Amino acid sequence: MPRFNMSEREATQLVNYFAARDNADFPYSFVQRRRTAHLDAEDEAYRKLLRDQKHAEDPQAGRRFADAMKVIVDKDNCVSCHIVGDYVPKRPDPAPNLAQVYRRLRPDYVRNWVAKPKAVLPYTNMPIVFKSDPKDERFGGGVKQELYHGKRVEQLDAVVDLLMNYDIYVKQRANIRSLVKTAPEATEPDDEAEDAPGSGSGN
Numbered sequence: 001m002p003r004f005n006m007s008e009r010e011a012t013q014l015v016n017y018f019a020a021r022d023n024a025d026f027p028y029s030f031v032q033r034r035r036t037a038h039l040d041a042e043d044e045a046y047r048k049l050l051r052d053q054k055h056a057e058d059p060q061a062g063r064r065f066a067d068a069m070k071v072i073v074d075k076d077n078c079v080s081c082h083i084v085g086d087y088v089p090k091r092p093d094p095a096p097n098l099a100q101v102y103r104r105l106r107p108d109y110v111r112n113w114v115a116k117p118k119a120v121l122p123y124t125n126m127p128i129v130f131k132s133d134p135k136d137e138r139f140g141g142g143v144k145q146e147l148y149h150g151k152r153v154e155q156l157d158a159v160v161d162l163l164m165n166y167d168i169y170v171k172q173r174a175n176i177r178s179l180v181k182t183a184p185e186a187t188e189p190d191d192e193a194e195d196a197p198g199s200g201s202g203n
Contacts, residue, residue: 085176
């Protein structure tokens with residue numbers, strides 16, 4: 001893709017134009033995934049799951065985002081390629097900074113992208129993180145439960161919610177480099193995996 005050498009103001013105006021033409025929600029506008037009521041309800045549902053399954057007796061508020069961040073900072077997942085806040089992976093061509101996703105992209109695009117990257121960008125090298133596993137009748141696959149408890153689609157939605165509210169999350173948390181260093185090691189992912197349902201063009 002060529003460089004157009006536009007100022008930030010010019011680039012923003014161009015984005016506004018394309019969004020208006022497609023009748024799409026403006027990326028910075030008020031969206032469901034940033035509503036306090038939505039976030040509080042999802043966090044309480046996750047904390048209830050942890051209590052019911054005996055993972056934690058009294059999980060603190062904000063546990064859903066804390067566990068979603070475990071997925072992002074796991075060395076086999078996002079931070080192996082992506083910049084995240086103050087963390088830069090040791091590679092010559094790091095992928096875009098996930099801390100800026102909420103500023104630049106719409107939630108539906110982000111969910112499609114995370115669920116099935118090649119359906120959005122066919123030339124991308126980004127793998128499917130939340131892989132489907134038909135043999136896993138309880139969770140349907142996804143990342144390891146020690147990172148985020150729950151079904152694969154619940155894990156996906158939690159990470160998307162976190163990315164769309166990164167500015168809110170980071171105000172209350174430590175720097176990302178320290179989280180990457182303390183992230184639990186995940187075991188080798190299953191190679192035989194299917195695409196996430198509702199992903200890509202039908203996500």
